[in-house]
Amino acid sequence: MKKIFIYLICVLAAAFSFTACSGRGHGKTETYEPYLYTDKFSAPEKDNYGYAVDYESDENGVKICISIRDGNAVKRSVPIEAKFADQLFLDMHNESFGAVLSEGSPAGGMMGKLLYITEDGWRTYETVDISSEIKIYPRHFVMLTDKIGYIGGDIRIGSTLHRTLDGGRTWEEADIGKNTRESFAPVECGGKYYELIEMKTDEPNRLYALFVSEDGVEWERVKFFSVEHEAAGAKIEEYYYEDGRLFFLCGDDRVYAMELPKQ
Numbered sequence: 001m002k003k004i005f006i007y008l009i010c011v012l013a014a015a016f017s018f019t020a021c022s023g024r025g026h027g028k029t030e031t032y033e034p035y036l037y038t039d040k041f042s043a044p045e046k047d048n049y050g051y052a053v054d055y056e057s058d059e060n061g062v063k064i065c066i067s068i069r070d071g072n073a074v075k076r077s078v079p080i081e082a083k084f085a086d087q088l089f090l091d092m093h094n095e096s097f098g099a100v101l102s103e104g105s106p107a108g109g110m111m112g113k114l115l116y117i118t119e120d121g122w123r124t125y126e127t128v129d130i131s132s133e134i135k136i137y138p139r140h141f142v143m144l145t146d147k148i149g150y151i152g153g154d155i156r157i158g159s160t161l162h163r164t165l166d167g168g169r170t171w172e173e174a175d176i177g178k179n180t181r182e183s184f185a186p187v188e189c190g191g192k193y194y195e196l197i198e199m200k201t202d203e204p205n206r207l208y209a210l211f212v213s214e215d216g217v218e219w220e221r222v223k224f225f226s227v228e229h230e231a232a233g234a235k236i237e238e239y240y241y242e243d244g245r246l247f248f249l250c251g252d253d254r255v256y257a258m259e260l261p262k263q
Helices: 002-031
Strands: 051-058 061-068 076-080 087-092 098-107 110-118 126-129 137-143 149-154 161-164 187-189 192-199 207-213 220-225 236-242 245-250 255-259
Touching (some): 051 087, 087 137, 192 236
Antiparallel strands (some): 061 076, 137 149, 149 161, 192 207, 245 255
């Protein structure tokens, strides 16, 4: 009788454990599944702690103009060479530390890239030429901390994602972006970071890989996924985090959402 009682306890314990594990696995699969978002959606504007960046030209050449959007702060002007003034990316990690990535037209197969870094809200700044370190065509830029930052983009051969661990002074290829089609910049999601990378594939629908990180340095792949498009050439252009979900904005004006696990 005692043996039967122990056996029943073991069976019940195993059944409970299996149910709990199945529930966790099932929930995770549902959580990361993309779905067409049919509610009205407008992409949130990145705050950058109120800073905005633009061009301004005068007789002395081209300048990056950085100002507070509400007009209450003095405008800061950062002079740059015209050949580096094709496209600008601004990202402020906080009200003091941030950077502007400035890129120029390709010349001799290399696109010029300068990084302007401030630690005092653009009262002063330093300039770093990263042209030789960043081979990709930049499409996305972010400083996750005052040390860790990413530049994502596209290139035919090599890594589409580059990382800095010293506040933008030096850059290296990130392993998760090697031999891929395009890498985005990571986004912060409730204490974690997520990274979106478009993979190379021969399929009509584009294939994406989603990665997660606790520290912004070490990454673990969450899953591969695709989103359905009426036009095979349409793709994800941007993605955002808001209210526990990642939103993917596509080139065909569709928006997809993906629920993230609760912390």
